[in-house]
Amino acid sequence: MTLLVVSCMTANTARAQQGAAVGAGSTYSNPLSIAFGDPFVLKDGDMYFMYGTGGGAKDGFSVYSSPDLKSWKDEGQVYFGNNKNGWGTGAYWAPEVYKRNGKYYMFYSAQWRHNPTKEEENFKIGVAVADKPTGPFVDMQDKPIFDPGYPIIDANVWFENGKTYLYYSRCCYKHPVKSEVSEWARKKGWYKEIEESWVYGVEMKNDFSGVIGEPVLLLRPPVKMDIAEWESRSVTSREVNRRWTEGSFIFKKEDTYYMMYSANNFDGQNYAVGYATSKSPLGPFVKAANNPVLQKNGRVTGTGHNSITMSPDGKDMLCVYHGRTKATGHERLVFIDKMEVRKDGKLVVYGPTMKD
Known part of the structure; x- marks a missing residue:
């Protein structure tokens, strides 16, 4: 979960061949039989609660609970878009839940019904509250947290020193960007332009009713063709005329902030995860040389949009993400693999793994 401040971490440095171990006496095998995209895990006391996109929920979100990350109970749908303050009209994506002062707050993306210019993508971010992690969650206000003037998705939240920070992704929609990659694709006659999504951060009011100041650009795809080519594979494989930087997840180890993010088409095989580091929650962030880390x-494709939790015994840092296999087809399922930040500062994910 994003509240996690990592001061000391250990992890098995050998790549697992069949799933992975999670704490003493508990094992799991990938993929989990949970059809979530964008999985987020909240650890609340001795229980884990997993939220995500889809999973059978209709115009809202469901949750699964587990005492050990192995056995999961379907708790049913816990957020409904038609609640008394609901402002969305479909495309309910990427929920994340945080416990604050005895309440549970769900940040999520949805298509805003207020759409006077009839945009195809009119996504915004809202927040709903509940007394329990299993809901029911009700929107705090009948509108999104804020409107930056472009569609946004994939909320992630960080709390520190009495301040609250919101991270999100500006959508690719109507956001063409000039780069060596876009010029290369244009010359090949593939695409006239390449649209991009960028990750921003902004301070948020502590009551989540709005933001403070202007959003800060934190991450974007590379401008140069020979830099971080893995972030351009949706274009270079002629899959689509878009480059994504989305699904951010921030945590802190000692005095360094780590921001994990996903690149490429979430619906394709090249979806992958990288990370960047900073000394401040609002950057500047520098992308890592060992990207992508997932x-x-x-055997497994489309790996991305991760969150992080800790094993039941508190020893292992775990990367929770979605992926696909040949057996499961196009459906996204949840995977969990060990990860660590090494002594040299490098972040490593020991996956994707899958049971033989």
Whole structure:
């Protein structure tokens, strides 16, 4: 969860061949039989609660609970878009839940019904509250948290020193950007332009009713063709005329902020995860040289939009993400693999793994 401040972490440095171990006496095998995209895990006391996109929910979100990350109970739908303050009209994506002062707050993306210019993508971010992690969640206000003037998705929240920070992704929609990659694709006659999504951060009011100041650009795809080519594979494989930087997740180890993010088409095989580091929650962030840290391996594809939790015994840092296999087809399922930040500062994910 994003509240996690990592001061000391250990992890098995050998790549697992069949799933992974999670704490003493508890094991799991990938993929989990939970059809979530964008999975987020909240650890509340001795229980884990997993939220995500889809999973059978209709115009809202469901949750699964587990005492050990192995056995999961379907708790049903816990957020409904038609609640008394609901402002969305479909496309309910990427929920994240945080416990604050005895209440549970769900941040999520949805298509805003207020759409006077009839945009195809009119996504905004809202927040709903509940007394329990299993809901029911009710929107705090009948509108999104704020409107930056462009569609946004994938909320992630960080609390520190009495301040609250909101991270989000500006959508690719109507956001063409000039770069060596876009010029290359244009010359090949593939695409006239390449649209991009960028990750921003902004301070948020502590009551979540709005933001403070202007959003700060934190991450974007590379301008140069020979830099971080893995972030351009949706274009270079001629899959689509878009480059994504989305699904951010921030945590802190000692005095360094780590921001994990996903690139490429969430609906394709090249979806992958990288990270960047900073000394401040609002950057500047520098992308890591060892990116990507999670990508397809032949057996598992479309790996991305992760969150982080800790094992039941508190020893292992775990990367929770969605992926696909040949057996499961196009459906996204949840995977969990060990990860760590090494002594040299490098972040490593030991996955994707899959049970033989």
